[in-house]
Amino acid sequence: MKRILISVLALFLITACGTEKKEEMKTEAPAAIEQTSTNLEITNGWIRPSAKGTNTAFFFDAVNGTDMDDTLLTVESDIAEVVQVHETYQADKGMMGMREVKGVAIPKDSTVNFKPRGLHIMLIKLKHDVKTGEEYKLKLNFAKKGSLEITAPVKDMLTKQTMGEHKH
Amino acid sequence: MKKILIPIAIFFTFISCQEKFPVLDSWGSANYNLVNQDGEKVIFPHALKGKVSLVTYIFTNCPDICPLTTNNMRLIQERMKKEGINHVDLYSISFDPEVDTPPVLKKFAEMRDLNLSNWQFLTGDKKEIDDLIHQIGVFAVRGDSTVFEDGKTIYYYIHTDRISLVDKEGKIRKNYPGSTTNIDEVINDLKDFNE
Numbered sequence: 056m057k058r059i060l061i062s063v064l065a066l067f068l069i070t071a072c073g074t075e076k077k078e079e080m081k082t083e084a085p086a087a088i089e090q091t092s093t094n095l096e097i098t099n100g101w102i103r104p105s106a107k108g109t110n111t112a113f114f115f116d117a118v119n120g121t122d123m124d125d126t127l128l129t130v131e132s133d134i135a136e137v138v139q140v141h142e143t144y145q146a147d148k149g150m151m152g153m154r155e156v157k158g159v160a161i162p163k164d165s166t167v168n169f170k171p172r173g174l175h176i177m178l179i180k181l182k183h184d185v186k187t188g189e190e191y192k193l194k195l196n197f198a199k200k201g202s203l204e205i206t207a208p209v210k211d212m213l214t215k216q217t218m219g220e221h222k223h
Numbered sequence: 224m225k226k227i228l229i230p231i232a233i234f235f236t237f238i239s240c241q242e243k244f245p246v247l248d249s250w251g252s253a254n255y256n257l258v259n260q261d262g263e264k265v266i267f268p269h270a271l272k273g274k275v276s277l278v279t280y281i282f283t284n285c286p287d288i289c290p291l292t293t294n295n296m297r298l299i300q301e302r303m304k305k306e307g308i309n310h311v312d313l314y315s316i317s318f319d320p321e322v323d324t325p326p327v328l329k330k331f332a333e334m335r336d337l338n339l340s341n342w343q344f345l346t347g348d349k350k351e352i353d354d355l356i357h358q359i360g361v362f363a364v365r366g367d368s369t370v371f372e373d374g375k376t377i378y379y380y381i382h383t384d385r386i387s388l389v390d391k392e393g394k395i396r397k398n399y400p401g402s403t404t405n406i407d408e409v410i411n412d413l414k415d416f417n418e
């Protein structure tokens with residue numbers, strides 16, 4: 056009898072607040088090797104929407120399929136007053152910050168992901184609203200490759216990924 | 224024997240809930256005079272009392288972390304609606320009030336198509352905000368800045384990345400890691416937590 060009641064007690068303890076879910080750690084993989092070209096290319100570019108006068112970020116993958124190491128030096132854009140290469144980093148006490156970086160190495164045969172919580176291009180003090188659905192040109196300047204012009208859409212990527220049917 | 228054990232079982236059930244949502248922090252008896260995105264006065268945390276709240280801390284010039292945290296708040300709000308959770312309100316407090324005036328916050332929400340029916344963006348005097356966040360161990364310090372040709376400077380804050388679960392008494396019962404919050408975990412907690 057006692058035994059049954061003890062197990063009942065234990066059961067209550069376990070079920071009282073539902074099951075504890077371990078937090079999923081999303082691991083960052085800065086340089087995944089996936090050779091898709093024999094050239095240096097920018098793929099999966101996107102810009103986060105933001106209002107005139109504020110800042111936003113441009114994300115993409117830099118795919119270096121060549122056999123030469125390269126470096127992304129600067130980025131140019133007409134939509135912002137200032138454009139900088141930035142990285143987000145973890146500071147003391149779990150705080151998050153970001154800072155400018157001078158050049159990002161894009162090693163041969165590798166892909167460098169510029170993505171949320173990591174490297175990004177800061178578009179500072181937007182000259183006008185940058186809205187979902189629009190597209191803008193950006194120019195990326197590399198040490199060896201020279202300049203690459205690309206067009207990137209404006210989207211809130213995470214929302215789209217997680218909420219498949221989200222409408223705008 | 225049975226009669227004794229049933230109250231004990233109930234007691235343990237209660238205790239284990241307390242352990243899952245212990246009081247982590249509180250604003251004590253302090254209240255802060257804030258305004259929302261429409262310029263309406265909000266006495267914080269007094270205005271939160273009587274409902275469970277999720278509170279986050281952001282600045283709108285933040286291009287990376289805060290949009291992710293804001294997006295998580297939106298995903299939580301959408302899931303709440305889907306699952307019929309309606310005892311919870313959402314709040315985003317700006318720790319850069321000199322930039323984040325009510326119109327700036329309103330525009331921030333509009334640009335992201337946010338549903339403000341149970342979600343308010345709050346700002347106030349710098350001192351008031353600093354006191355409010357420091358009281359509960361949230362930090363926002365100026366790091367890098369950009370100086371423009373007109374002499375204006377904008378600052379990038381190094382800041383705590385957090386969403387807090389606040390009870391009906393205005394006490395913090397759990398903290399989630401803002402931009403990397405697990406939405407399922409929050410939803411499960413909200414289903415369990417109504418005190």
Ligand SMILES: [Cu+2]
Pocket residue numbers: 141142153154175176177286287
């Ligand atoms: Cu940045």
